[in-house]
Amino acid sequence: MVQRKRHIVKAISWRILGTIDTMIIAGLISGSWKIGVSVGGVEVFTKIALYYFHERFWYNYIPFGLDKDSLE
Numbered sequence: 001m002v003q004r005k006r007h008i009v010k011a012i013s014w015r016i017l018g019t020i021d022t023m024i025i026a027g028l029i030s031g032s033w034k035i036g037v038s039v040g041g042v043e044v045f046t047k048i049a050l051y052y053f054h055e056r057f058w059y060n061y062i063p064f065g066l067d068k069d070s071l072e
Helices: 002-029 033-061
Strands: none
Touching: 002 033
16 A cells, blocks of 8 residues: 555645746747646646556556566
């Protein structure tokens, strides 16, 4: 259970940083900070979910770099 909580917190903290980046890039490209914030506001939710499921998939199905015995 600790691993799941860690994955959730990690996904959220990474998304905050990624969303700020997306808002800045979208604002610069579009010339509108309103559009940048709108794009960032939408993608934050989709990418948190995508990251979480990606992390869980790797944890459960790809043993590369993991010693599962020491994690449980």
